[in-house]
Amino acid sequence: MEEKKVLLSVKDLEVKFHVRGRILTAIRGISLDIYENESIAIVGESGSGKSVFTKTFAGMLDSNGFISNGSIILNDEALQDTVVDFGEKSRRTVQNTYNKLNEYSKLEFGAKTYNEIKALEAEKEAKSNISDELKAEFETKMNDVTHDITELQNYRQTIASSNKEEIKSTNEKIKTLEAELKKLSDDLKAKSREASEAAKNDSSYNAAYTSKHDELTARYKNEITAEVSEETKQRNMLIAKEIQLSCGRFNWRQRTKSINGLLKVLKQAMTEGKELNDEEVRNDLFDNVTFRVKYLDETDNQLHGTTVINLAKIKSEKDWTQIRGRRIATVFQDPMTSLNPIITIGKQISSIIIKHQQCSEVEARRKAIELMNKVGIPKAEEIFDD
Numbered sequence: 001m002e003e004k005k006v007l008l009s010v011k012d013l014e015v016k017f018h019v020r021g022r023i024l025t026a027i028r029g030i031s032l033d034i035y036e037n038e039s040i041a042i043v044g045e046s047g048s049g050k051s052v053f054t055k056t057f058a059g060m061l062d063s064n065g066f067i068s069n070g071s072i073i074l075n076d077e078a079l080q081d082t083v084v085d086f087g088e089k090s091r092r093t094v095q096n097t098y099n100k101l102n103e104y105s106k107l108e109f110g111a112k113t114y115n116e117i118k119a120l121e122a123e124k125e126a127k128s129n130i131s132d133e134l135k136a137e138f139e140t141k142m143n144d145v146t147h148d149i150t151e152l153q154n155y156r157q158t159i160a161s162s163n164k165e166e167i168k169s170t171n172e173k174i175k176t177l178e179a180e181l182k183k184l185s186d187d188l189k190a191k192s193r194e195a196s197e198a199a200k201n202d203s204s205y206n207a208a209y210t211s212k213h214d215e216l217t218a219r220y221k222n223e224i225t226a227e228v229s230e231e232t233k234q235r236n237m238l239i240a241k242e243i244q245l246s247c248g249r250f251n252w253r254q255r256t257k258s259i260n261g262l263l264k265v266l267k268q269a270m271t272e273g274k275e276l277n278d279e280e281v282r283n284d285l286f287d288n289v290t291f292r293v294k295y296l297d298e299t300d301n302q303l304h305g306t307t308v309i310n311l312a313k314i315k316s317e318k319d320w321t322q323i324r325g326r327r328i329a330t331v332f333q334d335p336m337t338s339l340n341p342i343i344t345i346g347k348q349i350s351s352i353i354i355k356h357q358q359c360s361e362v363e364a365r366r367k368a369i370e371l372m373n374k375v376g377i378p379k380a381e382e383i384f385d386d
Contacts, residue, residue, distance in 0.1 A: 006075055008034040008057065013070035013312070015052055015061065020150050022143060026052045026065070057311060058328050059320045071287075072311040076327050080307045082293045084248030087301050094240045097259060101236035102228050104267040110223035111273025117216045124209055128199040130191050138188045145181045149174055235277060238295055239266065245293035245305040246286060261289040287313040325356045346384035 013030040016023050027049040034040055042050050055061050056072060084090070107114070129135075156170045199205075228236075247258040265288050266276070274281055286292030286308075293305040314320055332338045339348060349371065350364035359367070365384065372380035 004038075005036040006033045007036050009071075009073040009075070010034075011071050011073075013053070013056065013072065014068045015049075015056060016066060016068045017062070018064040018066075021146050025068075030070070054330070058324045058330050059311070059314060060324075060330065067312045070312055074309040074311055074323070074327070076309065079309060079322060079327060082245055082248075082305045082307050084245055084303050085301065086244075086298060086303045090244060090248075090303075093259070094237075094244050097243055097263065098233075098237050098240040100263055101240060101266065102233055104263075104270045105228045105232050105236060106224045106226060107267070107271045108232075108273060109226045110220045111271065113216055113220040113223055114271055115273065117213065117220065120209065120213060120216065124199070127202075127205070128196050130188075130195050134191065135188070138184060142181060142184050142188075145177055145184065149177045149181070152177070239276065239282075241295050241298070241303055242282075242286075242293060242305065245295060245303050246290050246307075248303070258290050262286065265289060283308050283310070290315075291319070325352060344384070345386055 010033070011031050014028045015026045017026055030053060032040070042053065044050050052061070052065070055065075056067060061067075086094075126132075152170055152174050156167065156174070159166050159170065161167075243259055243262050246262070247255045250258055262285075265285050269276060269281075269285055274285070276282055276285075283292050287310050291310070291313075292308045294308060296304045296306060298304060309323075311323070314323075346365065346368055349368040350361065353359065353364040353367050354361065357364070357367075369380045369384055372383065377383055
């Protein structure tokens with residue numbers, strides 16, 4: 001049986017919105033694949049998240065919305081195929097990146113001990129603070145009171161200025177809630193101070209902590225002096241070339257910033273002992289800065305790779321311009337939300353063609369009329385200017 005090509009792969013997608021001081025979840029845990037030459041219908045009642053879900057594909061979420069979890073991998077060969085310069089200057093950059101990765105790789109020998117140190121420090125931090133459950137309880141109450149204050153403040157804006165009594169009553173309610181919010185905040189600080197003082201006075205625990213911490217620190221310093229293996233060096237050269245492939249499309253300033261960002265992320269990953277040979281792990285690490293471009297091959301003056309396009313992680317509007325309108329498009333069910341009634345039909349169609357196909361106005365007009373004829377619009381040449 002012929003294996004179908006997956007065009008878009010969504011995994012564990014979660015979208016949230018900032019609404020009046022709260023973070024509300026719109027959709028959670030969505031996973032599906034959209035295959036080539038197939039259509040998919042998403043069915044649900046009004047408000048179930050259908051539009052929110054589809055807006056994530058084109059980076060069109062409202063400004064208060066954000067993807068909090070998951071991935072949206074776009075498989076598009078035209079966009080994925082990547083070639084960057086590998087001349088003398090680029091080779092020096094790759095060599096410098098490779099040298100730094102080799103130095104960072106020594107940290108991998110001490111990863112287990114490093115994680116033990118961090119766990120020990122986290123235990124001490126937890127002992128010096130109130131429990132997460134109690135803190136969450138206070139934060140929930142404070143968020144609820146903050147929400148009620150915001151609602152009353154919004155309501156106050158709707159009260160007629162002549163209605164003095166209602167304004168006074170609303171102000172008093174707001175004042176009462178503000179006092180309640182302050183008391184909750186003060187109580188939280190007091191409990192935190194109590195926990196901190198109790199931890200400071202526990203001399204037996206503190207002595208044991210210091211002894212254990214010193215022992216682990218000494219072990220860690222010794223472990224990270226080991227020599228890196230040839231196998232690890234080969235991995236690091238591959239990663240160095242992937243960094244160059246992933247950052248090669250940027251100008252000098254952005255490229256330098258992105259390379260440094262990836263080195264920082266990779267150094268931390270090595271410190272924590274993450275498996276950098278794992279494809280998913282490496283994709284996730286690169287996504288913190290930019291798309292990962294997987295190395296394929298090279299010539300004397302070019303590096304060649306394929307981009308892992310995770311639409312959930314796009315940060316650059318320039319990257320969206322390469323995708324939105326060219327490879328992914330949205331047709332809104334209500335034309336009045338996307339069409340301007342005072343701009344001609346032809347102008348609205350041809351402007352999109354010019355933006356994405358980089359052609360002249362004359363050529364855009366020809367293409368627009370051709371499209372209008374294809375969808376059965378009568379007298380397309382005349383209607384173009386209506």
